[in-house]
Amino acid sequence: MNTVTPPPAVQPRFVTAAVVQAAAPLFDTPAAVARAEELIRQAVGEHGAEVVVLPEAFLGGYPKGLDFGITVGSRTPEGRELFRRYHASAIDVPGPEVDALAALTRELGCHAVVGAVERKGGTLYCVALFLGPGGYLGLHRKLMPTAAERYLWGQGDGSTLPVIDTGAARLGAAICWENYMPLFRTAMYAKGVDLWCAPTVDDREAWQATMRHIALEGRCFVLGASQYLRRDALPADVRPVQGDAPDTVLIGGGSVIVSPLGDVLAGPLRDGEGILSARLDLDDLTRARFDFDPTGHYGRPDIFSLRVDETPRTAVTTGRTPHTDAE
Secondary structure (H helix, E strand, C coil): CCCCCCCCCCCCCEEEEEEEECCCCCCCHHHHHHHHHHHHHHHHHHHCCCEEECCCCCECCCCCCCCCCCECCECCHHHHHHHHHHHHHCECCCCHHHHHHHHHHHHHCCEEEEEEEEEECCEEEEEEEEEECCEEEEEEECCCCCHHHHHCCCCCCCCCCCCEECCCCEEEECCHHHHHCHHHHHHHHHCCCCEEEEEECCCCCHHHHHHHHHHHHHCCEEEEEECEEEHHHCCCCCCCCCCCCCCCEEEEEEEEEECCCCCEEEEEEECCCEEEEEEEECHHHHHHHCCCCCCCCCCCCCCCCCCCCCCCCCCCCCCCCCCCCCC
8 A cells, every 4th residue: 555655844944033112312322232132132132033123213313302403494593403413323334343243243143124224425315224133234214314314414315225135034114104105105015125124203092903914015024223212311501392390202203014904913012111012923924915915916017017226326437437529
């Protein structure tokens, strides 16, 4: 009697992910780096995290409630000096702060997505840094600063839209209200994002609907990391519009982890700093995409198309211009 040997059982694939809800001291870059290192170590050591996401502008700071002396058509000397301080607290990429975090992820063997403010000449960019066991892996520059952020941060271009393959899953990032940009989301879905990282400072209850929608639309895990910031974390000599009471909450958190079918796996976290973690079953990605793949079998390329320009855009291009025969 012939016997049929059954195929070997498929081993489940899991990744433990953590989102950090915290803020770092404003205008104190060494302290911010030390805080980031502490939190990443805690996420790995206490939660077993293999992927850690820190909030928007964690390094460099999110100056919630500061107006930088700007009204329409007018700037003040005091506002210019405040921007000088903010510019000085941003980081260079590459630079020593990135090197320190890269050394940490190499040591711990983890991946991390860290919100930061990048300094490039006289312009600042809100960025997400990607780091892993191999060190620094790249960055994403926020494409569209929101409202008053536009007088602090420049616009990114299409050249910094990476999706990082960790070997187990593919990481991508959308910073805060980039998550509302339908064409941005479509471009990232087409790159096969599995773990959608969403560093943010949006603490509204409505933000939770956005995180769950993207998980369902993209059929991906969503890792939403928000800051928790109180007035007493800002220097005493600045004046946020929310007031000067030390315990005034400027950014109220709301970090969350969501499954590819929109189920909340952890959070939302409120009322303080903390770390959320979840063990992600990566086979849930395939289960979820069975009936909806936004840029695959549900994409209808015969009707819709999207062109994404990933060319670096600079104001000045240097180099020799070839001479013509007439010259």
